[in-house]
Structures are given as structure tokens and as C-alpha cells.
Amino acid sequence: MTWDAPYLVVIAALFVIVMLRANGTYWVGRLLQRGALHTRLARIMSTPGYARAVDKVTSWGPPLVTVSFLTIGFQTLVNLASGATAMPLRRYLPAVSLGSLLWAFIYGTVGFAGFEALALLWERSPAAAVTLGVVSVLALAGFLGWRVRVARRTPPHEPPSAVAK
Template identity: 30%
Template sequence: MTAAGFPTSLVAHYGYLGLALLVGVESFGVPAPGETAIILGAGYAAHGHLAIVGVAVTAFLAAVIGDSIGYLIGRTGGRRLILRHGRYVRLTPDRFARLETVMSRHGPKLVAVARFVEGLRQFNGLIAGATGMPWRRFVAYNALGAAAWVAVWATAGYVAGDHIRAVVADLHRFQWYLLAAVALAALAYAGWRLTRRLSRPE
């Protein structure tokens, strides 16, 4: 079975359970095709095999619960783990300190948009927990981001209908475009902030 065929088989055979499994495990850090699973589930709903409301609710709950598990892991031992072994993934104590500063200033916004960014999506909860974001704040903004994320991909899969295979095949290519757009937006914002700072009178 190919990597692309695995989520198709899981969702086709186990329906909501397969969808919940893929989205849930991806949300607390295990590499899994969560977005693909939502698109597939919505595609099956378009053909009457599942209910689109059931797909959306299942994916939303799995995402929030999975991220919450990641948060608890990060809160209970993630900081120690990162400080001890983070250097192996280029997350040194200095970089982690900077990450804590960023999260203290922009944590809610990052949590809300993390679902749409590959890499951040998988470690969103872990990072929030390890950097000490308050639980209630994390849950609120994580739920907001998860709702938007599920709505986008469930709508895409449902509208795609018969073209679902083509959508799944192109998903990863479009993810790189999205990452590039986010990076460019971040650079533009940083440049704007720097220009404003330099233009202020002494």
C-alpha cells in the first residue's frame, strides 16, 4: 500500500473512526495525513457514504483533543525534554528562550494559525504547553483555529466531489505554496516593523 493509499483505505473502511485517528494522532505530533483524511471524508460525504456534519464534527473534536494531549505532554515534561535534547533538532536553549518570548507576545495568534502551517500543526500543543501558555487561552484559540481549518478542508473535499483524487494528489504541492506565502507575509511584516523603528526620531 502506498503512503497516499493508506489514508484512503483507513477512511474508506473505518469511516469516522479512521478520520478521527488520523487527525488526532497528527495533532499531538505523530506524522499523519490529517488534512488528507478530512478531504477524503468530505468527499465520501458528497457521495452519500458519510454525513458532512459528522465529518466536520469528528475532525474538529479529534483536532482539539489531539492538540490538548500534545499540550499536556508539553506542560508536564516538554520543557525539560527540549532543554535536554532539543539541540538534536537544532532547538538550542537560546532558541527555545526566544521561542518563549515570541509565544508570550504572540502565542494566541500563533496557536490560531498553526493549523494551516505544516510542522507547526503537528507540534502546536506541545510548544504551547512547553512554553507555559495558560490552558484556557490555549483551548480557546486552538478551537478557533481547528474550526477554521476543518471548515476549509471539509468544504474543499465536499465541493470537489468526483475530483477528490486529484485534490488529494495536489494537496502537498499547494501546502508548499501556502508556506511560501506565510513566509513572505512574515518577512514583509518584519520589514515594516523595522522600517517604523528606524524612522522614529531619537
């Protein structure tokens, strides 16, 4: 997977993509916060993961937004919680900009190097590539199953609407 563009153009494109996604998630949280508890989104906003994200956003604020871009999955919950808790834009925008820049540089270097390594493995041994894929999916499924079991054992948090106000 190679790009036929200069490196900085690739980073800029990735930055724009992640800024649009992150800010879109923020605004979904912001716009739906009041009426969300009466929609299907209520299921997401009542999960322990979302409650933890709201707790963390309330405690840590913008630094958490920036650091969340170094994670997988949690960044979406953090951006949604930032919108739902009405984090001021003067605090959110610098944090999301820095996080998006970090994400773009990481994905534009290490991410593509990983794709290149996987393509090289496929060229040398498709069976090894498939085995690696199956083991990765099984490991992810095991991890997610473990996290679900742990989440079910933890005591419930306050409803997000009580935390947000």
C-alpha cells in the same frame, strides 16, 4: 473520497480529531518541559523552528495558536511550545478550539475537494497524476532543503528553557 455522513457530522468528527491531537501535543510540551532537555525530545526543542515557535508564542500567544491551524507543520510546534511555556488553559483552550474549528471546516471542504480532484485526474490520466505527485514531492524537498540551509545560516537562539522561564 466521500463520507457517508452528513456534512456537520464530518466537521464534528474532524474537529474532535484535531482537538485531541493539538491538546495532546500541548500536554506533551507541558509534561516534558522540565525534563525534556535530557531526552531525545531535546533535539526537537533545540531546533531553530522550535525556538521561533516559542518566540512567537511568547509574543503573540493565543492568536498565534488559532492562526497556526492555517499552516502545515508549524501548528504542531506552536502547540508544543504553548505547553512548554505553560500557556494558561483559560487562554489556550479558546484559541485551540477556534483553530480546530477552522481546520475542520477547511479540511472538510477544500481538503476533500482536492482529494476528489486528484482521484478524477487519476481516472483520466494516471501518468499525469503520478507526474503531479513527483513534481510535488520534488518541490517539497527543494523547499525543505532551502529552509534547512537558511536555518543553518541564522544565528542560534537562546535555549528554549531560558525562553520558557
